Amino acid sequence: MLNNWKRYYTFIDNVNILTKLLLGISLFFFAIFIHDFDFMLYLTIVMFIYLIFMSGVKWAPLLIVIAITLFFGFTSSLFMIFYGEGSHTLFKFGIINITSESLMRGLHVTMRTLVISFYGMVIPFTSQIIYVFYSFMQHLKLKPKIAYAFMASIRMIPIMFTSFIQLRQALKMRYQVVDKSQRKGLKWINHLLIPTLSQSIRKSHRLAVAMEAKGFTNGKRTYYYKVPFTINDVYFIIMSILLVILAFCLGSFFPITNITDIR
Structure with missing residues (x-):
């Protein structure tokens, strides 16, 4: 089904799925420790552009997926926005108390979700399911x-x-x-x-x-498809690192909120 959504292919389609998963997991843990609001803001924008250009997906399904991601990303932070702590109250109604501090923290959580989602969505859009399991068998020794x-x-x-x-x-x-x-x-x-x-x-x-x-047992066997690590994996790693560095530089030299610690 995902192949029917493709408009064009990029070198990421030829990257080993294990490389994509490893970098996705690394970005997840890295994003947890980002407390600079401007850094996270620019990283969200960079990952959004990365998704648009590198996924190669048609506009209709891509926009639907992005809309769903934005909805769940924002709703995941509503509890922190509505019931957070802070001294500068923006809106208060009953138990709902929205402060400028809680709003910024909630938006930070939303952007953290979006960064991981935008980066992670490229993985299924550029991977074939059959190569996932072949890679697991050949490199992770899955039975x-x-x-x-x-x-x-x-x-x-x-x-x-x-x-x-x-x-x-x-x-x-x-x-x-x-x-x-x-x-x-x-x-x-x-x-x-x-x-x-x-x-x-x-x-x-x-x-x-x-x-x-047919003999599908746990013994050794040959494979019709080979899923090796190639130079494209190196390019993908370098590109992912450069995206993070670009967002960091933009947040450092062109800050928008000057909030360096959102905690």
Whole structure:
């Protein structure tokens, strides 16, 4: 599905998924210890631009994902904004007490969420799910039996969705000759979910038996796909470091709020 969203490809599409995950985790812990408001503000802007240009995704799905991220990023800080402490009150109504200090702390938490989200969204947009598990098998020594089971289960998701749609359409036809009392509420759910679950269980069992018969065990095996570390991984690491340095320099030389410690 993600491949259908792509407009163009960048060198990040050829970076090993382990490199992306390692840098994403590193950025997560690094962002926790950033207390400079201007640094975080510029880092959010830089990561937003990075997402726009390096994801290669069409505008419609990209804007939807960004809107959802902004919504959850802002709502995650509402508790701190509404009930924070501070001496300069901006708005007070009942138990809600918004101060300038709580507002800035809440915005800081929001930007921290956005930085990690914007950087992290590039990972699924530039990675193929099959290469994720191949990389885990080849570099992290994940057991092939487990990796192939996950890949097979992911491949079954669209099959399950198709079965669900077909069953729903079939029920619409059958309900034309069925009394309304027998197709409302929980009965409709039972008519739809139970057959879907039973079909999924049967397909999963057949898949497991087929994998055992084909020799998908924990022993050593050769791989059709090779997922090595390349020069693109080095470029990606350098680019990620430069993005952080750029945000730091902008926050140092062009401060907006001059808040160096938001705690």
